[in-house]
Amino acid sequence: MLNKTRISKKLIFSIVILTISFSSLFSEEAVEAGNKLLKEIDRNLTPESFESLKKIINIEPDGKEKEFVLYVLKKGNDKMVTTFLAPKSEIGRSTLRLDENMWLYIPNVGRPMRITSLQSVIGGIFNNSDIMQLDYSAEYDVIEMTDENNEKLLNLKAKTTSVAYDQLKMWVNTNHKTPSKIECYTASGMLIKTLHFKEIKDFGNGIIRPSVLETDSPLHKDYKAVMIYANIKPRKIDDEVFTLNYMDKIIDLRE
Amino acid sequence: MKKIILCLFLVSTASISAQEYSFDFEEFEKKPYEFIVNFKIQPDFTLLNKSSELYSLNFYNKEEKKYWDSYNASLEFKGSYEFSKFKFSLDIIDQLSYTTSDVFENKFNIYELFGNADFSTNFSLQIGKKSVKWGKGYIWNPVSFVGRQKDINDIDAGLEGFWLMKLDYVKSLSGILQNFSITPVIVPVTEDVNEDFQTGTSFNFILHNYFLIKDTDIDFYLFMKDDKFQRFGFDFARNVLPSWEIHAEYVFEKDVITDWWNSDFVVESTADDTHDFLFGTRILFESNTTLIVEYLHNDAGLDTRQMKNFFDAIEFAVSEDPDLLPIVQKYQSESFSAQFLMKDYLYAKISQPEPFDILYFTPSVFVLYNINDTSEMIGGEFNYSRFENLNLKFKYSLLFGEENSEFGEKISSGKISFLMEYVF
Numbered sequence: 001m002l003n004k005t006r007i008s009k010k011l012i013f014s015i016v017i018l019t020i021s022f023s024s025l026f027s028e029e030a031v032e033a034g035n036k037l038l039k040e041i042d043r044n045l046t047p048e049s050f051e052s053l054k055k056i057i058n059i060e061p062d063g064k065e066k067e068f069v070l071y072v073l074k075k076g077n078d079k080m081v082t083t084f085l086a087p088k089s090e091i092g093r094s095t096l097r098l099d100e101n102m103w104l105y106i107p108n109v110g111r112p113m114r115i116t117s118l119q120s121v122i123g124g125i126f127n128n129s130d131i132m133q134l135d136y137s138a139e140y141d142v143i144e145m146t147d148e149n150n151e152k153l154l155n156l157k158a159k160t161t162s163v164a165y166d167q168l169k170m171w172v173n174t175n176h177k178t179p180s181k182i183e184c185y186t187a188s189g190m191l192i193k194t195l196h197f198k199e200i201k202d203f204g205n206g207i208i209r210p211s212v213l214e215t216d217s218p219l220h221k222d223y224k225a226v227m228i229y230a231n232i233k234p235r236k237i238d239d240e241v242f243t244l245n246y247m248d249k250i251i252d253l254r255e
Numbered sequence: 256m257k258k259i260i261l262c263l264f265l266v267s268t269a270s271i272s273a274q275e276y277s278f279d280f281e282e283f284e285k286k287p288y289e290f291i292v293n294f295k296i297q298p299d300f301t302l303l304n305k306s307s308e309l310y311s312l313n314f315y316n317k318e319e320k321k322y323w324d325s326y327n328a329s330l331e332f333k334g335s336y337e338f339s340k341f342k343f344s345l346d347i348i349d350q351l352s353y354t355t356s357d358v359f360e361n362k363f364n365i366y367e368l369f370g371n372a373d374f375s376t377n378f379s380l381q382i383g384k385k386s387v388k389w390g391k392g393y394i395w396n397p398v399s400f401v402g403r404q405k406d407i408n409d410i411d412a413g414l415e416g417f418w419l420m421k422l423d424y425v426k427s428l429s430g431i432l433q434n435f436s437i438t439p440v441i442v443p444v445t446e447d448v449n450e451d452f453q454t455g456t457s458f459n460f461i462l463h464n465y466f467l468i469k470d471t472d473i474d475f476y477l478f479m480k481d482d483k484f485q486r487f488g489f490d491f492a493r494n495v496l497p498s499w500e501i502h503a504e505y506v507f508e509k510d511v512i513t514d515w516w517n518s519d520f521v522v523e524s525t526a527d528d529t530h531d532f533l534f535g536t537r538i539l540f541e542s543n544t545t546l547i548v549e550y551l552h553n554d555a556g557l558d559t560r561q562m563k564n565f566f567d568a569i570e571f572a573v574s575e576d577p578d579l580l581p582i583v584q585k586y587q588s589e590s591f592s593a594q595f596l597m598k599d600y601l602y603a604k605i606s607q608p609e610p611f612d613i614l615y616f617t618p619s620v621f622v623l624y625n626i627n628d629t630s631e632m633i634g635g636e637f638n639y640s641r642f643e644n645l646n647l648k649f650k651y652s653l654l655f656g657e658e659n660s661e662f663g664e665k666i667s668s669g670k671i672s673f674l675m676e677y678v679f
Contacts, residue, residue: 098467
């Protein structure tokens with residue numbers, strides 16, 4: 001009797017250990033696959049080195065809109081620069097991101113000054129980190145990947161505390177391997193904003209991705225902001241373009 | 256029929272939805288020429304401090320006034336033309352002002368007129384009249400060797416440049432040193448060129464080196480006048496935390512001449528080596544509130560005794576010795592018009608973008624505290640940029656201080672201004 005109990009206890013213990021080992025092995029595999037998928041998503045959204053145009057529309061609860069147009073250059077995981085082409089009052093205002101460093105150049109002020117990812121150079125829901133989004137895989141690690149309604153759901157955790165959002169929930173369109181929705185959370189788990197990726201478009205050069213990004217935020221009820229992408233083109237860019245010296249000349253780099 | 260109406264409705268809804276997010280990017284294609292015109296109107300209303308020494312000096316034998324109004328308008332044209340690797344830029348401004356005493360003034364300035372040649376992404380050359388701004392401080396930049404000092408009442412205003420030749424070499428690297436630049440600048444001064452850059456004729460060579468080392472901006476500056484060392488400086492800025500930036504500037508200058516009044520009402524000149532510095536911080540709180548705090552030390556500034564002597568000299572000239580008036584007035588216009596007259600100041604500014612979900616609205620308040628005489632200037636600004644290409648700004652400032660203090664003896668005790676700026 002005693003022996004039987006001992007054997008069954010040993011059996012249960014072994015099963016539990018095996019289950020934990022398999023599940024951890026499985027989740028490790030899932031995480032690895034998730035991180036691989038995240039890198040694919042990054043490359044599907046933009047080439048490693050590219051130029052593009054972005055229109056940003058801030059929409060107020062009464063329907064009033066304000067539009068901004070930016071010219072964007074990005075290289076590798078950590079370099080991005082943008083400059084305003086519209087409205088006229090903002091022309092030449094440029095932002096530079098080098099990894100976690102961000103600077104703003106205002107033509108009248110005439111010298112770059114450091115800014116942070118949580119500020120917004122345009123006002124409204126999009127902050128600097130949304131406007132100057134680097135590769136997701138450069139800033140986040142996948143900690144969990146699950147299936148949900150024909151989509152993959154990736155739970156992402158920021159690699160450092162300097163990233164604007166501590167956690168992301170990313171729903172991935174498995175056909176195009178691009179995000180369909182991203183929820184952005186603080187470290188305490190508070191939802192800050194939701195990004196909705198819409199209108200998949202062929203931009204040429206093998207780039208097929210959502211062309212419209214809509215956002216709303218529980219912190220700004222009834223306000224909305226939209227980002228429309230255009231003219232995404234791979235481009236060879238010298239590293240020196242991503243320096244403070246170049247911030248007043250970004251507008252001249254359009255081809 | 257119902258189906259047709261439904262179809263028409265769906266078609267119209269689809270077209271609206273498609274229109275809603277349309278983006279005709281071809282209108283943003285690069286053109287060889289670009290220009291913008293900036294039109295500004297700014298009425299200012301100043302409450303005069305009738306008990307101050309500077310009021311008694313400036314209104315000597317004139318009709319007394321309680322208020323001073325001025326109405327200012329300006330038209331600025333900024334344009335450029337690009338040809339191959341060359342770009343020519345122009346920034347001209349015409350300013351018209353009308354004051355309470357029926358004085359019309361029209362001032363035309365060339366802020367910038369220069370050519371730029373980009374030989375490669377590493378090398379570029381600029382020749383002409385150009386505004387160059389250096390430094391990390393918000394309120395003051397002692398390292399701005401080639402630029403004019405900013406107006407503390409309008410910190411972000413564009414400034415007139417100097418005629419110069421500037422070469423830029425920039426290089427990106429991987430490793431601890433992320434990138435660096437070397438910028439030699441030549442500023443000649445003659446009777447007709449850059450006469451307000453330095454006194455007398457001179458040939459000035461300025462070298463600026465920038466380094467981004469381990470996410471820290473570091474700059475070094477050297478100023479040589481006629482092959483002789485005149486100034487050296489450095490600055491740095493770094494984000495200690497993502498939302499917390501620190502910065503500092505330091506300048507050593509040889510033989511800085513300070514003119515000051517002694518107790519016998521005679522102007523004396525002393526030449527001393529000076530050490531100017533500024534350190535400050537910028538913090539962004541979770542509420543999106545930004546706080547800027549800076550301490551600055553202007554080594555060539557006057558001390559409290561020298562300030563008192565000057566104010567006593569005004570009182571003596573106005574009440575007892577009118578012959579002294581031209582000397583006092585000359586001193587005021589030449590040596591008493593700097594932004595920071597004394598040695599030590601503390602500046603703090605708090606701004607809150609979009610309070611109560613009011614988009615494009617940024618109110619801010621600031622205080623500039625003179626540590627040496629405990630006088631202060633307190634002010635604020637309401638900025639609203641809701642309308643396309645139109646910026647509206649309301650500013651106010653109030654001055655407080657005891658007798659013989661800097662802000663207590665200013666000609667005004669308060670000022671409000673309204674600015675309307677339209678860009679087209």
